[in-house]
Amino acid sequence: MDHHKLVLPEFLNPDGFLFGGYLLKWIDEVAYITACMEYPGRRFVTIGLENVVFRHQIEKGEILRFAVERDRVGRTSVGYEVKVYGEQESAESTHVLFDTKITFVNVDKSGSKQPLSP
Numbered sequence: 001m002d003h004h005k006l007v008l009p010e011f012l013n014p015d016g017f018l019f020g021g022y023l024l025k026w027i028d029e030v031a032y033i034t035a036c037m038e039y040p041g042r043r044f045v046t047i048g049l050e051n052v053v054f055r056h057q058i059e060k061g062e063i064l065r066f067a068v069e070r071d072r073v074g075r076t077s078v079g080y081e082v083k084v085y086g087e088q089e090s091a092e093s094t095h096v097l098f099d100t101k102i103t104f105v106n107v108d109k110s111g112s113k114q115p116l117s118p
Contacts, residue, residue: 001037003030003066007058018058023084023098024049026066031080031102034068039078039116044104047077056097063087071101076113079103
């Protein structure tokens with residue numbers, strides 16, 4: 001599932017580049033939306049991100065495309081691979097700015113793990 005975000009001035013550090021925390025927040029958000037769309041009615045919490053390495057600077061005005069693909073499914077958890085592409089220069093971007101894997105676990109109202117399937 002693809003999601004998009006525009007990098008606005010309020011997301012920049014004093015040097016004019018995107019604060020990394022915003023990118024991580026957006027990754028968590030778009031992957032969470034994807035999990036909720038694929039598993040309606042479940043309650044997900046984020047339990048981990050892998051390999052948080054910022055490869056390229058991201059500037060104001062960049063349109064980011066977040067490509068989210070399910071990577072693995074466990075009994076109580078689901079993992080996604082998220083790739084972030086910059087799309088300001090052309091409609092067909094192949095330049096990966098950032099990629100990671102994120103894992104969510106399905107929990108009940110008290111926070112105990114619950115199976116994904118009924």
